[in-house]
Amino acid sequence: MSKKINLFFKGIVDVLPLLIPVVPFGVIVGAIGIELGFTPLETYATSLIIFGGASQIVFLQLFSGGASSIITISSTFVVNSRHLLYGASLSEYLNKLTIGWKLLLSYLLTDQAYAVSNIYFEKNKNENLKHFYLLGSGFILWFVWQIFTIIGIFLGSIVPEELGLAYTIPLTFISLLVGYFRKFDHLIVIFTSGVLSIILYQAPLKSYIILSSFIALALAFILIKLKKENSI
Amino acid sequence: MIWYGIVISGILNFLTKFLSLTYFDTSKMNPFVKKILSYVPSAVFPAIIFPGIFLDSNGLIDFENNPKIYASIIAVIIGVLSRNILATIFSGLAAYWLIIFI
Numbered sequence: 001m002s003k004k005i006n007l008f009f010k011g012i013v014d015v016l017p018l019l020i021p022v023v024p025f026g027v028i029v030g031a032i033g034i035e036l037g038f039t040p041l042e043t044y045a046t047s048l049i050i051f052g053g054a055s056q057i058v059f060l061q062l063f064s065g066g067a068s069s070i071i072t073i074s075s076t077f078v079v080n081s082r083h084l085l086y087g088a089s090l091s092e093y094l095n096k097l098t099i100g101w102k103l104l105l106s107y108l109l110t111d112q113a114y115a116v117s118n119i120y121f122e123k124n125k126n127e128n129l130k131h132f133y134l135l136g137s138g139f140i141l142w143f144v145w146q147i148f149t150i151i152g153i154f155l156g157s158i159v160p161e162e163l164g165l166a167y168t169i170p171l172t173f174i175s176l177l178v179g180y181f182r183k184f185d186h187l188i189v190i191f192t193s194g195v196l197s198i199i200l201y202q203a204p205l206k207s208y209i210i211l212s213s214f215i216a217l218a219l220a221f222i223l224i225k226l227k228k229e230n231s232i
Numbered sequence: 233m234i235w236y237g238i239v240i241s242g243i244l245n246f247l248t249k250f251l252s253l254t255y256f257d258t259s260k261m262n263p264f265v266k267k268i269l270s271y272v273p274s275a276v277f278p279a280i281i282f283p284g285i286f287l288d289s290n291g292l293i294d295f296e297n298n299p300k301i302y303a304s305i306i307a308v309i310i311g312v313l314s315r316n317i318l319a320t321i322f323s324g325l326a327a328y329w330l331i332i333f334i
Contacts, residue, residue: 019315036284042234072241174281175317198282201287212275224268
């Protein structure tokens, strides 16, 4: 029993440094929801049900901008599709768990929980209770996210519009790309997607995010192919 | 309408994680697919960033006297140098407020 609790807390402690940016991001999501005209309950529901910062912002932004449901939902899905990699990458460690555990851990799986768990799992392949580590890191992030979106919801109704809170949306996404700025092929993909989104902004149904993303991903596909051929 | 949207997006987000955790396995996954997925943030996020910076509230291109452009350049520079998420957000926001209030 104590082993389970130990692993649970180890997960919490290890993910703590990664939670620092989660705090302002949570506040931003809560405040943006209110600023875009959603009710506190609707805004909070995105944190509980969608539970993914980037996806929530895209969802709120597109929905309030008059995009159709299909475009909103599919754009949110595209933003989220990176999680495919997380689940797939952890599955070799977690495939023996019961369905209940898999349901719970899938809900709690986030960028940050994945980052620390993947490292821990690689080093502790034979630890039978290692899923408690992911439970701890996933749970604490979930908890912090819920609390700070609620705080953001309160702040959103207080903060004056002159502060330009909407600008925190592009700013937050810039910060999520800092790890890629030094990679040349990523820079090409970044600029292609960005320029396309401006050109395609007037495309029907606010489809610019999904269109630009797919064209930029196709370019990434070509870049990887070229790189591969050159390295052989 | 909004509630359907939230619930469907929530289910899709959950299924992305649950199905990949249950049925995919990167150790058996095509390395090429893996590589492509690693480009998802670079392909998706700029489509949110660029319109947020370069377009005004009417969706028109706004290059002149646009404080968001200068603030974003500072944020990117700080981001490249520090590789720190918080430093990037706060330097950009500080620069933005400095420009619009002074």
